[in-house]
Amino acid sequence: MIPQLDYAFYVWTSYGLFALIMTWQFLQPRLRRRRIMAELREERALETGGYDDADA
């Protein structure tokens, strides 16, 4: 049940911002790590000749 609060807009916006920033702090490093790992795997595949290019 959602509590009925005075100044609801200000309170909920604050808690929403908190949730948004915490979620971003959680997701951003994971997205970046996924990108770095993909790059590293691609570089490794190019070095070893195991690169499977679908457009080739």
Place this chain on the structure above:
Amino acid sequence: MNFHRFKVAFHRLGSPPTFHKLCRLLSPWLWAGFLVCALVGIYQALYLVPPDYQQGDSYRILFIHVPAAWQAMAGYLVMTVLAVIALVWRIRTVEIMAMAAAPIGAAFTALCLATGSLWGKPMWGTWWAWDARLTSMLVLLFIYLGIMGLYAAFEDRRKGARVACILVLVGLVNIPLIHFSVEWWTTLHQGATIRLFGESRMHPSMLPPLIWMTIGVKLMFGAALLDRARNDLLDQDRRKHWIREVIGDKA
């Protein structure tokens, strides 16, 4: 003997593979701790604590605002300690951690300023006032952004980190200014309500959610710091042999 073991274990943290492994192991536990603390804290803040007799429910914003403000300053102190270690002993993993702390600290400072405005509008009748506490907090945000910008401006990451670490030390002067601004100048912002030493002016029934949220954001800071440092290490060491083992594990 124990001290020697501790010293050896501490020095091993300077080794990138060991540091990477530690980040990978610790981070999920810190995130889990944050989630538990935040859920308990938010539940108490929204459902259990009574409304304030003057401010009504608007004071519930402070359960976000105050932990964010404390963490913005505590994060800077952590970054300063890391910067000193990085400058004196030139440990690369510590340099990386010092630089990884800046965006998290900036996020907490921005959250503190935004929630302060959201509380200020209904209570003070204005979103913003150029008083000493608010202005010094805004300066903290600019310092964090300056450190991030300076670090990013160098192609040589190690040189960038060392220069940015010096800026971290210069910016430290702002932390006591923020803390004592409400005592040194006449400000619209209220004085300290919660004291570590001495009696707090906040009603005891309102303290538990604040404590939960404060512990929660500290755990989150640690978790996000390890996550970001781990990524920076991966990025910087992409040509090193130990990274191949990491990719091998994941492939």
